[in-house]
Amino acid sequence: MAEAPRKKAKTYNFHPEWEQEFLFTLVKEKCVCMLCHQKQALCKRGNLERHHNTNHPKFKDRYPQKSAIRARKVDELRSELKAQQSLFTKSADQNKAATEASFHVSHFLAKNKKPFTDGELFKEAMAITAETIFKDFKNKDDIKASLRAVPLGPASVARRVESLSEDVDRQVLKDLSLCEYFSLQFDESLDAVDTAQLVVFVRMAFQDSTTKEDFLTLLHLKERTRGEDIYTEFKKYVSENDIPIHKLVAITTDGAPAMRGVRLGFIALCRNDPDFPEFKNYHCVIHQQALAGKVVDFSHVMSLVVKLINSIRAKALQRRLFKALLDELDAAYGDLLLHADVRWLSRGKVLQRFVDLLPEIKTFLSARNEEHKELSDDAWLCDLGFLTDLTAKLNTLNNELQGKDRHLPHMISAVNAFKSKLGVWITHLKNGRLTHFPNLEKMSQSIKDKDVFHPEKYCAHLDKVATEFNMRFGELNEMECIAAFVSNPFMLIDIEQVAAKFQLVFSLSSGVDMELVDLQNDIELKARSRDSxxxxxxxxxxxPLLTACALKVSAYFGSTYLCEMAFSQMKIIKSKYRSRLTDRHLTDCLKLAVSSYEPDFRGLTESIQSQPSH
Incomplete structure (x- = not known):
């Protein structure tokens, strides 16, 4: 049996003359009585007339229909109702503005790694500022009231930080779902209470060839930090957040056994997991560069330098006396630097400062009646000059590899340039030219026995560095040909050789050679070759093959610099003065501190009920 057609609902329209006749007006599609402010669901003449005659029967006696006095009264009632409505609207708008301001301030505090309790301090500072700056303003009290209404208590700031972090996380996960390929970098460190924290960053490549790199998550390892523990925590995160792991093309880690172990390392476990695609794994270029620089054994120099620095810096009195001496002699620096082996640039900076202050150090040790024969040994001084120059050059390379948006072609270029420079330096040293070794040249000019100075003997040390670089950066050598083509697709190449590299690196079967031929002969694309x-x-x-490979290369990380940078931020956020910070809040604070995504402040404000501060 066919269903009977539904009767179409009748639409009732409000007529302007009903304001004078029944004292009703239209507010947000509702008929509102201007006398008692009651609402009528339907703008129906009979409903309005019944309400007016039942609830306000004496009004027509005092204000007759179509009289001037009635018209004035209606205008007066209409104005009062509008004023009341605007008062409520203004109050709601002020509350929303205060809530949005609290989101902005909370984001500012998290971005600058400040505790939640600093919200009240920030608010008090604003009140003090307002008291002084706006003292001659007529609406000074309104301004101060608005500032006091911003909710910035510790609990409020903590909630705002949680909401902001969730919003940023949603944006990152959304971009992950939209990108073509992505790579990850992992590194692990301890926080202030010895909890192992695993930082994960992501670099995404999109269809329009743009890239984004940002903080992905912080995984908390409460017990062991074996490869299987890292794998379990990361796999759990992937499942809970629906990470499109099939888009993964590369993972960059340090060289720890937990990460790169052959059987039970994190990378090995990921490769054995059928949910993971085939991906590349890179040992952080900066870590490898730091390790390669340690093959030069100058422990006889470094041990004495560290010993002397510690003897001066370890005791407060000795340090004060030394600083007073430097001030008296108008030295270039005011103090020595302590050596920290875990810091990439520490050794070079410590050695350079030591060399620059060597005359003052000798004077200070002489005043203490201390004698170190090495400081007068010409051979030792030349070794000191060479080691200082070499570590300075390694530091320059290290700085070149650091930073955000350092893609793989850039790192390959920097490492290859350093290898070439090593060859130039070796040739110069063999010929006795010290142009690129200023500290060695300075020491050679100051020594008494010129016969002990043989610059060519340092060539063997540079050869060891060159050999170590060639051994450690095999992964980059494999990618060099492809990275060069992606950066400059119209360079002169051997088609078969480049095609073979593409097939080897990306496991392609065939067809890439024909695409290479077509691309290099495409006149229109050749005209656009310089476009970013x-x-x-x-x-x-x-x-299809070349564009996919180019996007994969643009998604590769070359180092774990971002993780190392995040650890520096984490040490500030969760310090010994803030050691009770929960893992959840540590993740939220770190995400806002290092992320380049801007939260949706307006959307977050609209999503909650705005309440002013009490």
Missing amino acids: DFWGLVNREKF
């Missing part, structure tokens, strides 16, 4: 978004302009249907 070149690979975003290439037709993906015509060049």
